[in-house]
Amino acid sequence: MFTVQSAPIDNVIRDREESLPRDQLEALQLTRLRDVVARVAHVPFYREAFELRGITPKSMRSLDDLRRLPFTTKDDLRRHHPLGFLTVPRDQLARIHGSSGTTGKPTFVAYTANDLQLWSDLCARFLIAGGLKPQHTVHVAFGYGLFTGGFGLHYGIENVGAAVVPAASGNTRRQIEIIQDLGSEVLICTPSYALTIAETARELGIDPRSLPLRFAHFGGEPWTEEMRQQIEADMDILAFNNYGLSEVIGPGVSGECALRDGMHIQEDHFIVECLDPDTLDPVPEGEEGELVITALTKEAMPLLRYRTRDIARLNREPCACGRATARMSRVTGRTDDMLIIRGVNVFPSQIEEALLRVEGTTPHYMIEVERPATLDQLTVRVEVLPELLSDRMDRMQRLRDRIGKEILTVAGIRASVELAAPRTLERFVGKARRVVDKRKPGQ
Ligand code: DLL
DSSP: OEEETTEEEOOOOOOGGGGOOHHHHHHHHHHHHHHHHHHHTTSHHHHHHHHHHTOOGGGOOSGGGGGGSOOBOHHHHHHTTTTTTOOSOGGGEEEEEEEOOTTSSOEEEEEEHHHHHHHHHHHHHHHHHTTOOTTOEEEEOSOOSSSHHHHHHHHHHHHHTOEEEOOOSSOHHHHHHHHHHHTOOEEEEOHHHHHHHHHHHHHTTOOGGGSSOOEEEEESSOOOHHHHHHHHHHHTOEEEEEEEETTTTEEEEEEEOTTOSSEEEOTTTEEEEEEOTTTOOBOOTTSOEEEEEEESSOSSOOOSSEEEEEEEOEEOSOOTTSOOSOEEOOOOEETTTOEEETTEEEOHHHHHHHHHHSTTEEEEEEEEEEOSSSSOEEEEEEEEOGGGOOSOHHHHHHHHHHHHHHHHHHHSOOOEEEEEOTTOSOOOSSSOOOEEETTSTTO
């Protein structure tokens, strides 16, 4: 048992594979790698690449041979729209999800019945690692639909034996009422939606700390350690991070254990590489790079070396919880949401971190980049606590200066800071969209 912020959490490891010694885990990965190479060999995209590179299942002699396999990108999926990566006949599919991109059309991902079972097992693993018990009632405020968040977590919770409340997204007041009426102890949504719930509760005169919630499992979008602290204090809960993406399976790729020192990657089912996004060589152990993921055991649509565009670090030290799997850090940004402002690489997470360091700011903010003449201009709008809004120009200016200074320290860039009154910026029910880049056409 571990005690996290005075809450006791039983350290339960669901499956033996989670704590396999490294050599046994790697032997299992290699067998599964050969197997998946055989299964995808007739997908036209992979067949061509395999022929060019002389790849056969047998030629996968060690895990290092992974590096001979082709990468798969979101563009490849688009080029083979809608389901060009299937390895099984259509009639074996049990579910199709999709992820929306910036281009409008969703990319589809398909599951067989076994894939759905695997998915629910993997979600159950991280939920259990984060303290979920069969006696809990769990409020799911993720969208149910093509998005993998709602259904993925839903079946994981049922798999654990807990009671699931499929509230889905929207109508925050009603959600609060349902949480109160049913006494739900666990909340599942995006971290930004948790903030909306807390804020709406306060508007209704309900102290969010008085809600029955005790734990939360957040994922689906980047968030910072500062944001975790704020949500935990606001709602008096313990918040766990979990990560995944639809192209790989959905939620269930990795999640935190009670020690919350990185997200355990479910390495018996996924091989995760951390590569320099430019050279595509592995980064030195522990350094930031792009995560590239190979799904070893999925049946319908296993992708090889999928380029996630997510930037994170890997840690292969065994964890004190007893799991031996590699852990990934928080995702600090994406190679493609990285903003380049006057030549400086800036991730929205850096701005968030800076804002939350300044007392009196809230986690509601918008980042706008434009180029009025030749020079990029960064504007950060942030809501401040009502008691900080004042008629005194000098006080407001001091606050803006402090925020600007923090942004400069954390992100290395000067920003013009605008203070906004409470509840004047946009709120999100799913993934937050906090960046408006007016330099791009169509935004
Ligand atoms: O967001 C799957 C998911 C749902 C994961 C619910 C966890 C909980 P997509 O819609 O395909 O799938 O978006 C995947 O979201 O590449 C990351 O950029 C981002 N993302 C997901 N989880 C996290 C997280 C789902 N914990 C994309 N931290 C990924 C940071 C995350 N980013």
